[in-house]
Amino acid sequence: MNDNQLLRYSRHILLDDIGIEGQQRLLDAHVVIIGAGGLGSPAALYLASGGIGHITLVDDDTVDLTNLQRQVMHTNGRIGEPKVESGRAALLAINPDIEVTALRERAGPERLLELARTATVVLDCSDNFATRHAVNRACVAAGTPLVSGAVIRFDGQLAVFDARQPAAPCYACLFPEDTGFEDVACSTMGVFAPLVGVVGAVQAAEAMKLIMAIGEPLVGRLLMLDGKYMEWTAIGVARNPACPVCAARHGESGNTVD
Structure with missing residues (x-):
């Protein structure tokens, strides 16, 4: 690190658990963020x-006026621009020393696997089950930790899935693809703006903890937030030995998708 970086990150470096080595x-x-909207905005900024x-x-997607109520990475002046380009401008305005890659695409399975293999951690900040399952499959196949978050109305949830740990569940262990979960869009149900900031910030914190190997990540736990009453609840999540996504990785029955 140069002198400017030592000054910029001095409040991190002062923490015994981080120091110069952690910084x-x-x-x-390299962190890959899938989704540059409500969750991706605060996560990426932090x-x-x-x-x-x-x-x-x-x-x-492109920036829309309705996004600005909660997607804090974007501005009124960037309405109509690709979200990834708007996000790139916002991140570099905060920290011009980092590298930001903007990919305007709906990544398919092969592309997600390619991205997961290059990442230290992947953040799922998407808004639908199909994408979440596709990202999960890629991270399991690549052995890359995944930090997943979701928010709708006044409710939020997040968890960490780390296929490197034999006892750790994957996203499909918690939400199997064949259980018929229905996507609920914030465009029809609404979302409380500060809640995406809370959950996105926690996703960023979990990613940093994983990278620096400090504390205890949310592996094997689902953290849920009731935003109306500001109550956090954590439940344990066990790995499914017959999971069709992650079982084969651990030498058990099931078919991992590569």
Whole structure:
């Protein structure tokens, strides 16, 4: 680190659990963020300000006026621009020393696997089950930790899935693809703006913890937030030995998708 970086990240470096070594791990890391909207915005802003050396934003949408109520990475002046380009401008305005890759695309399975293999951590900030399951399959196949978040109305949830740990569940263990979960869009049901900030910030914190190997990540736990009453609830989540996504990785029955 140069003198400017030592000054910029001094409040991190003062923490005994981080120090110069931990901050260097952040600078050396590559975080892929799927979705540059309500969750991706606060997560990306904190990761950029905290010193993640390379951030890749993946989203195929453009900035809309209705986004600005909660998607804090975007501005009124960037309405109509691709979200990833708007996000890239916002992140570099905070921290011009990092690398930000903007991918305007709806990544398919092969592309997601390619991205997961290059990432230190992947953040799922998408808004539908199909994408969440596709990202999960890619992260399991690549052995890359996944930090998943979701928010609708006044309710939020997040968890960490780490296929490197034999006892850790994957997203499909918690939400099997064949159980018929229905997507609920915030465009029809609404979403409380500060809640995406809370959950997105926690996603960033979990990603940094994973990168620096400090504390205990939310592996094997689902953290739920009731925003109306500001109550957090955590429930344990066990790995499904017959999970069709992650079982084969651990030498059990099931078919992992590569």
